[in-house]
Amino acid sequence: MRVLPRGVLHYRQGTWIGLSAFSLAVLVGATIGGGLFSSAASASHRAAPSVGRIPQSAFQNGHLNPSLVPDFVPALNRQGNVIGYVSKSDILPPATGPGGFALHASPASTGAIPVYDRSLTHVVGHMVPGIGFVPVGTPIPRGEIPADSPTVTTTTEVAGP
Amino acid sequence: MRMRMRVRLFLVLGGVLTVLLTSTALAVVTETTAQATASTGYIYELTTGPYGSTYIDNCVDSVIANVAQNRAYIESNTDPHRCNTSYAYNMPGGYIGANADGYINGSYCGSTGFYYNSGPASGFGVGAQLCSNPAGSQVFDTVATGTIWDYVYSTWQYVYTNSLTSPNQNY
Numbered sequence: 001m002r003v004l005p006r007g008v009l010h011y012r013q014g015t016w017i018g019l020s021a022f023s024l025a026v027l028v029g030a031t032i033g034g035g036l037f038s039s040a041a042s043a044s045h046r047a048a049p050s051v052g053r054i055p056q057s058a059f060q061n062g063h064l065n066p067s068l069v070p071d072f073v074p075a076l077n078r079q080g081n082v083i084g085y086v087s088k089s090d091i092l093p094p095a096t097g098p099g100g101f102a103l104h105a106s107p108a109s110t111g112a113i114p115v116y117d118r119s120l121t122h123v124v125g126h127m128v129p130g131i132g133f134v135p136v137g138t139p140i141p142r143g144e145i146p147a148d149s150p151t152v153t154t155t156t157e158v159a160g161p
Numbered sequence: 162m163r164m165r166m167r168v169r170l171f172l173v174l175g176g177v178l179t180v181l182l183t184s185t186a187l188a189v190v191t192e193t194t195a196q197a198t199a200s201t202g203y204i205y206e207l208t209t210g211p212y213g214s215t216y217i218d219n220c221v222d223s224v225i226a227n228v229a230q231n232r233a234y235i236e237s238n239t240d241p242h243r244c245n246t247s248y249a250y251n252m253p254g255g256y257i258g259a260n261a262d263g264y265i266n267g268s269y270c271g272s273t274g275f276y277y278n279s280g281p282a283s284g285f286g287v288g289a290q291l292c293s294n295p296a297g298s299q300v301f302d303t304v305a306t307g308t309i310w311d312y313v314y315s316t317w318q319y320v321y322t323n324s325l326t327s328p329n330q331n332y
Contacts, residue, residue: 053267059302059326062201062223074268080293086269091262093306093324129260129274130289156276157286 049120051085066092075115077133084115084124112140199328200224201305203236203244206322209311216240217250219257223305223327224288231273232288233261233305235322249283255310257282258319262304263291275308294332303327 049071058068069092072085090113112126115133125135134140203220210216218240224232235257242248258277263270270292278285292301307322 054264055267056300056302056329058267059264059304059329062204062325064304064324064326076265076268076270076292078293080265080295082268091269093304093321127269127271129272132271132291156288 051120064093072116072120075127075133083133083135084117085120086113086115086127090114197330198224198226199330200226201325201327203234203246204325205243206307206325207309207320208240209309209313209320210240211312212250212252215250217252217309218243219307219309219322220244221259221305221307221322221325222286223261223303223325225301225303225327225330226288228332229265229290229292229294229299229301229330230288231261231263231270231291231301231303232286233259233273233303233307234284234286235259235307235309236284237309238283246283251281251283252278252309254278254280254282257285257310258308259285259287260306260308261287261289261291262306262324263289264302264304265292266300275306277308298331300329300331302329 051072052070052074054064054069054073058065066088069088071088073088073091074082075084075086077083112128112134114123115125115127116122117124123136125133125138126140128134128140201221201223203222205218206221207219208216209219216239217237220236220238220243222232222234222236224230224234226232236244236246237250237252237257238245238248239250255277258275260272260275262272273287273289273291276285276287292299304324304326306324308319309322310317311320313320
């Protein structure tokens with residue numbers, strides 16, 4: 001058996017330990033880095049909202065099918081021009097509560113809906129019930145639902161048998 | 162003689178063919194330019210109450226009316242008669258309301274906002290032309306939602322019905 005000088009043994013052991021530590025560090029780094037990268041990738045994937053018109057198939061069978069509604073839908077002014085985009089969550093029917101009821105506290109609880117520009121983050125105005133698009137900088141009428149003075153010609157009627 | 166007969170036959174057949182083609186063309190034009198109203202009819206959505214000792218079945222009708230009018234109706238009848246208007250129940254003023262949302266070609270045009278019956282009534286409706294109607298054929302839809310003053314979770318408050326989409330209509 002060949003006996004190595006002590007210094008050589010120490011050198012080789014140190015190299016082995018160093019290489020092992022280095023490999024472990026690379027492995028851990030790659031795992032964490034890969035995880036972070038995939039998390040970031042999936043996060044960016046989740047963050048990309050869908051934008052577009054609601055397909056006619058979403059209106060079928062009496063109820064608006066939420067799964068077919070894009071995250072943001074074009075909003076039009078009274079002249080029919082696209083003035084921005086409204087969020088799906090703002091235009092979908094009210095969510096139903098635990099007892100099967102969707103609640104609201106007062107007759108004036110249906111508020112204005114924010115309208116976003118192409119970035120989908122910057123508010124350019126609001127869709128106000130009974131009025132239509134009101135750009136940012138123009139005051140939204142107080143109470144939000146001027147039931148006694150709609151600017152859109154709105155008719156109400158007592159319907160009975 | 163035979164020649165004349167053939168000419169007459171040809172003329173008669175030609176006339177019949179002309180009449181058929183003209184009437185078919187007119188029928189097609191009439192159909193493509195027809196402007197109709199499309200409605201779900203009243204559909205049962207929610208039972209509310211009791212008002213005194215009476216429970217009420219509430220029904221909603223979602224309408225796209227000639228031309229491009231978005232309309233929402235709510236109708237109240239005594240339980241368990243659902244949408245049978247023979248059992249209509251007059252709800253006090255402010256108890257029932259309706260809202261219509263308007264869509265054109267899948268884009269959002271806005272809403273009427275909720276309006277409420279001002280006096281005792283078994284039915285109430287709201288409507289407006291929310292979308293512009295440019296030249297050419299456009300597809301219009303209404304999403305109608307009703308609301309009712311109801312005793313729920315041990316307190317009086319408004320509840321929404323499910324929203325109802327009208328059949329689409331082209332104008």
